[in-house]
Amino acid sequence: MKVGIVGAGIAGLSAGRELQKQGHQAVLFEKSRGPGGRCATRRRGDFFWDSGATSILPRGKALEQVILEELPTDELTRITLPVATHENLRVRPGDPRRGGTRYCYQNGMNTLAKLLATGLDIRPEVSVDAIEKLGESFKIAGEIFDAVILTCPIPQTSLLLWGMNESRPIGNVRYRPCISVLLGYETPLPETHYFAVLDPEQSHPLTWLSLESNKVPGRPPTLVAQMNRTFSAREYDRADADLVSSVSTYIASLIGNAHAVPAVSDVMRWKYSQPESFADFGQVNPPGSKIILASDGLLGGHLEDAYEVGLKAARMLAL
Numbered sequence: 001m002k003v004g005i006v007g008a009g010i011a012g013l014s015a016g017r018e019l020q021k022q023g024h025q026a027v028l029f030e031k032s033r034g035p036g037g038r039c040a041t042r043r044r045g046d047f048f049w050d051s052g053a054t055s056i057l058p059r060g061k062a063l064e065q066v067i068l069e070e071l072p073t074d075e076l077t078r079i080t081l082p083v084a085t086h087e088n089l090r091v092r093p094g095d096p097r098r099g100g101t102r103y104c105y106q107n108g109m110n111t112l113a114k115l116l117a118t119g120l121d122i123r124p125e126v127s128v129d130a131i132e133k134l135g136e137s138f139k140i141a142g143e144i145f146d147a148v149i150l151t152c153p154i155p156q157t158s159l160l161l162w163g164m165n166e167s168r169p170i171g172n173v174r175y176r177p178c179i180s181v182l183l184g185y186e187t188p189l190p191e192t193h194y195f196a197v198l199d200p201e202q203s204h205p206l207t208w209l210s211l212e213s214n215k216v217p218g219r220p221p222t223l224v225a226q227m228n229r230t231f232s233a234r235e236y237d238r239a240d241a242d243l244v245s246s247v248s249t250y251i252a253s254l255i256g257n258a259h260a261v262p263a264v265s266d267v268m269r270w271k272y273s274q275p276e277s278f279a280d281f282g283q284v285n286p287p288g289s290k291i292i293l294a295s296d297g298l299l300g301g302h303l304e305d306a307y308e309v310g311l312k313a314a315r316m317l318a319l
């Protein structure tokens with residue numbers, strides 16, 4: 001069987017690996033320059049940041065065995081410091097609900113995608129705008145496939161389905177936008193008893209701040225600030241410099257004035273960062289279907305869920 005996979009994020013890479021393992025041919029179409037999607041690393045000179053997912057908390061799911069046993073690397077780092085919480089920028093001890101071992105890669109989270117991509121047939125910089133149905137087959141970017149797996153966030157997948165005259169019960173899936181502000185400094189960050197602070201209520205504009213050199217010792221002194229839904233929706237189109245200056249005020253309250261002004265900064269705008277409501281994989285993908293939806297909006301909004309949904313999609317087709 002030859003399967004066309006739209007998207008080379010963690011779900012697409014997982015589906016591709018599984019199909020190949022089972023002796024099928026998989027071709028991944030990816031609109032960006034490389035694989036990874038929201039498992040992304042942004043680089044600027046000597047600085048780099050995990051601009052999407054900032055760590056892996058595998059919770060015993062399939063991805064755990066993959067990172068520890070199938071694709072071992074010295075780059076994989078076990079994060080030793082916990083995540084603390086903050087209430088209106090006052091730091092509290094860690095939230096026990098968020099326990100478990102977290103991992104990261106020394107040179108950036110995108111290393112995970114690069115490892116998963118090894119040996120896969122990926123066509124970068126191909127944006128799939130339409131999929132043509134030809135009887136029992138499908139045509140993507142001029143190539144014929146027996147089945148397709150769609151891994152982009154549900155709103156983007158909906159457009160592809162619409163073009164094929166297909167509909168699935170996915171209308172309730174919603175994603176939140178997220179602005180990630182990326183900051184780099186000339187001087188080391190302060191030592192903290194946590195590597196990140198989180199606002200569990202997501203009521204403060206600063207929902208997450210991670211100190212990247214405390215997360216992974218040896219990394220340059222950088223911070224990743226993720227903004228909450230309300231702030232991100234309202235300020236989505238605001239100029240980068242304004243965003244950096246707003247965020248810097250919050251940062252000064254949390255870790256002190258010494259890091260109020262960054263040497264380098266960048267901003268990532270994620271229109272679909274993580275799903276807030278979900279559809280059921282089984283209901284969305286009826287048995288025998290040759291168009292399988294495998295988005296994190298069908299299982300859970302984390303890397304281990306994306307890996308899991310890709311596996312499920314591949315196994316369903318390979319039955």
Ligand SMILES: Cc1cc2nc3c(=O)[nH]c(=O)nc-3n(C[C@H](O)[C@H](O)[C@H](O)COP(=O)(O)OP(=O)(O)OC[C@H]3O[C@@H](n4cnc5c(N)ncnc54)[C@H](O)[C@@H]3O)c2cc1C
Pocket residue numbers: 006007008009010011012029030031032035036037038039051052053054055056057126127128129151152153156178180226270272273274294295296300301302303304306
């Ligand atoms: C700011 C942020 C912080 C996060 N923090 C964490 C965290 O700490 N831990 C965690 O586990 N998870 C986190 N997540 C969630 C995690 O990153 C995602 O759940 C996961 O990466 C989703 O993978 P995916 O393959 O389902 O989708 P994606 O990564 O979105 O992959 C889809 C791919 O499809 C491509 N694509 C889209 N449309 C097309 C098209 N028409 N043609 C071709 N290609 C297309 C995209 O370019 C993309 O590469 C975070 C996400 C964000 C944005």
